[in-house]
Amino acid sequence: MRTAPRIAAFVAALAVVFVASMWVGGSFGPEDDAATEQHSAAHEDRVQPAEAPGGLQVTESGYTLDVTQPLPSANRESPLEFRILDQQGSPVTHFDETHEKLLHLIVVRNDLSAFQHLHPVLDDRGTWRTPVDFGRAGDYRVFADFVPTGGPALTLGANVHVAGRYSPVPLPAADMSATVDDYTVALSGTPKAGEASTLTLTVNRNGVPVDDLQPYLGAYGHLVALRAADLAYLHVHPMGGPGDAGTRPGPAIEFHTTFPSAGQYRLFLDFQHRDAVHTAEFTVSVDPSARQDVPTHDHSEAGHGH
Structure with missing residues (x-):
């Protein structure tokens, strides 16, 4: 006959624990849904994924x-x-x-x-x-x-x-200037990982600024950027083009892109002058930044760098 009082005492103890846990949750948990949504919105403001690199998938x-x-x-x-x-x-x-x-x-x-x-x-x-x-x-x-x-x-x-005997070549050191044929191309801009960057490439021929570049594939220049570690392909967007009132045919050509991570990149600039296409090549070292959140899979934007 002593079993019933013991069961009643056990049930009463469980009820006390339940009430205490509810009080603790209400005191130290999220204040309300609005606060949670505000925190999520603030996180989204800090993390804005950039366009993913391409070419990593067949x-x-x-x-x-x-x-x-x-x-x-x-x-x-x-x-x-x-x-x-x-x-x-x-x-x-x-x-x-x-x-x-x-x-x-x-x-x-x-x-x-x-x-x-x-x-x-x-x-x-x-x-x-x-x-x-x-x-x-x-x-x-x-x-x-x-x-x-x-x-x-x-x-x-x-x-x-x-097939054949393979002799790999080391990546050239980072340099803000490149020479191709009679042309020297200077690169300016400070790219950082995960941040939008504007790169300006200025073309000179034998020391004289080239201000009569010819359109090549609908632009005054086409830039391809590849990440040296895995050959990830970046979409680089030319800013302006032939026919735009504010776009001049040189000597400066501007491009917009986002480098997805810190590290070494190889840049290839195609430009046309006097009916010949030339390719200037650069190695760029990209510094790290606080934003390292660029995705590495699906992308569907229509903009291309060439």
Whole structure:
């Protein structure tokens, strides 16, 4: 008969614990939903994800870069064939024009010692073809930058292995000036990781400012930026262009981009003068900042750097 009083005492003790826990939660927990929402909004104000780098994936948003060629040997005019496949594995045959071309193909050696900006030809079956300078053996990365009709702007990347003796070249030291042919290009701007940056490249020829640059693919210059550690491809947006009242044809060309992380980057500037296209190359060291929150996957913005 002593069991019933014991059960009653146990139940009473549980009730006391429950009431105490409710009081503690109300005293030290969130004051209200408004406070929680205010904290979340403040966090969102601090963290504003920038555009993700491209070229790290061979498949994205249902599209695949299919490089169909066999293992090539070193050749200065090696034929390259590839297709863009849709989600069903069928070749895509319709593309929207960006910067006066249906597709921009960037080819770089993995040590970033060789760079090519090409415009392949598309046949009616969805195969792209172009000769590529694979004159030096090694591993290469090819980036296809395009907009499929009705789809998002994409940059897909794939590897090409060129047979032969491979002698990698160290990355050149960071420098704010580059020389190509008779031209010197000066780079100004202070890029930081995770922050929007404006880069200005100023073109001189034999010491004289070049103020009569010619439009090339709808702009006075096209800039490609690659992260040296993994060859992540950055979308670099030219600011203004031919036909804009405020945009002059040199000597300064301005670009807008966001570097996703600290580290070394390689920049390649294409510009046209006196009917010839020249490419100036830079190594840039990007300093860290408080914002290291740039995503590394899906992107769908239409802006491209070339």
